[in-house]
Amino acid sequence: MNTEPIAIIGMGCRFPKAPNPDAFWEMLEAGVDAITEAPARWDVDALYHPLPRTPGRMCTRWGGFLEDVDGFDPLFFRIMPSRAGRIDPQHRLVLEVAWEALEHAGIDATGLAGSATGVFIGISHSDHDRLLYQDRLGIDGHNGPNTYHCFAANRLSYFLNVRGPSMAVDTACSSSLVAVHLACQSLRSGETDLALAGGVNLNLTPEEFVALSFLGVLSADGRCKTFDARADGYGRGEGCGIVVLKRLADALAARDAVLAVIRGSAVNHGGLSNGITAPNGAAQQEVLRRALAAAAVDPDRVSLVEAMGTGTGLGDQIEMAALKAVYMKNRAPDQPLWIGAVKTNIGHLEAASGMASLIKVVLALQHRRIPPHLHLRQLNPRITLDGTSFAIPTRSEPWHPPSGGRLAAVSAFGFGGTNAHMIVEEAPGAEPLVPGVDRPLHVLTLSARTPGALADLARRYLTFVRTHPSLSIADACFTANVGRTHFDHRLAVVTRTTAQLSEQLEAFVREVAMPGLFRGQAGRNRPRLAFVFPARAHHGMARQLYATQPAFRRAFDSCVEGVPVIDEDARIFSIEYALAALWKSWGVEPDVVVGDGPGEYVAACVAGDFTARDGLRLLLGGAATRGGLDTARATDSLSRQRVDFLVTAGASESGDDWTALLNAVAALYVRGAPIDWASFDGEYPRRRLQLPTYPFQRRPCRISNTD
Known part of the structure; x- marks a missing residue:
């Protein structure tokens, strides 16, 4: 069995009262109850009846709901607004949350095109399907792709242009955790190099509540x-969660920010039991043991279990008995096992519930705290914790590291009998970066599909910078530059x-002008560039570049190596050649060159x-003319060659050469010139950070809005 550990390098989520992972953690840590009365999607008063099993009625008017489930940014995903309303909002939510997860991981999505990236999405029902097919005369050939479960994954693979496996997974309540399990297997087999795995669930109509x-x-x-x-049953919830997965060795080699590590997992079925929807305790024990074996972890090393915990008296009793049978083995009295359930905060997200549990555990590992489990007043009389070291946290608790580090387990048990269990470990300590001489200035790039989105993105970054005063400016700029898609509005x-x-x-x-700010719009064609090499160079700048820029240093050394006497002309030549x-x-290639x-x-x-060596030899063998570059003639000549931008490889008139150099980089970028940002920072010890994600310009997209 291949037990290679899998790294979680990015996450995205939309949960009740939690539009992103940071908000989700704040909610969990504060012990927030996100359950509210149902929004105006149906007539609650007409459908509610307090007695269960009343024909045509629902026995609750409460649940965990998302706001603005109709909202979507169709143009971002290249979807006609007139068609977007007919696409299942669950599919649309997967697109947005997957994009946010990739940005959270610091991955430029355009770089995935053609790659072996897999998509695994847990999804188990579609209320939108019911709505769409109510109008038989409105049915067209797009209805299938708009509602079939497979398109929740397939549309994402299509949009990203990725070639790995793409599948919907339906095992009811365990769908999303099974999706992550399958993604890990795909990574371990080499079938994929990167995987997006998660689940989605929206409750748009009342029929499932009635059933x-x-x-x-x-x-x-x-x-x-x-x-x-x-405990009298579960509250229905909705949301979407997606994680970005890589083999741990690959993630470490790429210097990805590893959030947590999946050590192992297992999936089974309950087989024949008291009923197809009844939990099977023996099968739960089996899947727990198999997951621990796959992770090569002894049960007493696990210190937190995120339980299925639906809140049914019988189901909770069976699950706790299974946990005791497996996790008490060899556990000393002073080795606590915390047990909680995120369903007490946001309800049971059904197909997406495993993702809520997994993301909660990853956040707890990152923050090294165990958030409170809500609504526990008196323990179920069918459950006893006597003789165990189990504890249910009713307030936020510090997660003290046991020997061997923090390990957690996540359970998801499906309505139809499919069980999943996963062992998750805290991320390995990041290797210390060796500090070196860095550049004194940095370039931060932001971009969007529209001017309004660019302004919104800048506001997000402004808030982020203000709330993170100790932020590494170099790492933030690096992440924004290499870990985002670069759109036209810049x-x-x-x-x-x-x-x-x-x-x-x-x-x-x-909208106030300030030095260092460059705004522009990239055109369809990149700007034509000219490199201008004047008759003088700034030696102070050259010394700084030589100390901080390896590419400059290598080029300069290649020029002067073996030259017996380095005069002023040779220095100017070597500096300007090294600047080029x-x-x-950095990916900037000239269309035209001119020099003096x-x-x-x-x-x-x-x-x-x-070659540079031949050029320097010819220069030293003759006399370089120094009549001064005729700027007017040169500009006229470059204008005739349709040059849009001049890059001067010489001294700045202002004397602030670093500012001039990076101002030129920024000006080129906003005009659409391709900058190789990975190379721009490639030889510096940088880390990827979790930065603000794209502000989708969401608009109402309903069936009634379609053509």
Whole structure:
């Protein structure tokens, strides 16, 4: 069995009262109850009846609901607004949350095109399907792709243009955790190199509430009172969660931010039991043991279990008995096992419930705290914790590391008998970065599909910078530059500190001009560039570049190596040639070159007429003309060649050469010039950070809005 550990490197979520992972953690840590009365999707008063099994009625008017489930940004995903309303909102939610998860991981989605990236989405029902087919005359050939479960995954693979496995997984309540299990297997087999795995669930119509009320499994107040004596069923919830997965070795090699590690998992079925929907305790024990074996972890090393915990008296009792049978083995009295259930906060998200549990555990590992389990007043009399070291946290608790580090387990048991269990470990400690000489200024790039989205994104970054004053400006700029797709509407900020960046972003948001701010729109064609090599160079700048820019240093050394006497012309030549090499290492290639004095020889070398060594030899063997570059003539000549931008490889007139150099980078970027941001910071010890994600410009997309 291949037991290679799998890294979780990014997460995205939309849960009740929690639009992203940071908000989700704040809610969990504060012990927030996110259950509310049902929004105006149906006539609650007409459909509610307090007695279960009342024909045509639901026994609860409560649940965990998302706001604005009709909202979507169709143009971002290249979908016609007139068609978007007919697409299942669950599919649309997967698109948005998957994009946020990729950005959370610091991955430019365009770089995934053609890759072996897999998509595994847990989804088990579609209320939208019912709505769409009510109008038989409105049925067309798009209805299938708009509602079939497979398209929740397939549409995402299509949009990203990825070639790995793409599948919907339906095992009811365990769907999303099974999806993660399958994604891990795909990564371990080499079938995929990156995987997006998760689940989605939206409750758009009342029919399932009516059916579940008849089944007698819904809580009257819409709350999961897991392990409590008052447990009377579960409250339905909705949401979407997606994680980005990589083999741990690959994630570490790429210096990804590892959030947690999946050590192992297992899936089984309950087989023949008291009924197809009845839990089977023996099968639960089996899947727990198999997951521990797959992870090569002894049960006493696990210190937190995120339980299925639906809040049914019998189900809670069977689950707790299974946990005792497996996790008490060899456990010393001073080795506590915390047990909780996120369903007490947000309800049972059904097909997406496993993702809520998994993301909760990852956040707890990151923050090293165990959030409170709600609604526990008196333990279910069928459950006893006597003789165990089990504990249910009713307040936020510090997660003290046991020997061997923090390990958690996550359970998800399906309505039809499919069980999943997963062992998750805290991320390995990041290797210390060796500090070196860094550049004094940095460039932050932001971009969006529309001007309004760009302004919203800048506001998000402004808030983020203000609330993270100790933020590494170098790492933040690196992550924003390499870990985001670059759209046409662009902002570039040349900055030195987080305080300065905050001022600059505020100026942009207020539409006030400020040094270091560059805004522009990339066109269909990249701007034509000219490299200009003047007759003089700035030696102070050259010393800084030589100390901080390896590409500059290598090019400079290649010029002067073996030269017996380095005079002023040779220095100018070597500096300007090294500057050209630096620009090229950043992905900036000239369409035209022009030079004066020693710069003429540099221009000829950059144009490919001869090598740098030959150019320097010719320069030293003759006399470089120093009549001064005729700027007017040069500009006229470049204008005739339709040059849009000049890059001068020489001294800045202002004397602030670093500012001039990075201002040129920023100005080129906002005009649409391709910058290789990975190379721009490639030889510095940078880390990816979790930065603000794209602000989708959501609009109402309903069936009634379609053509």
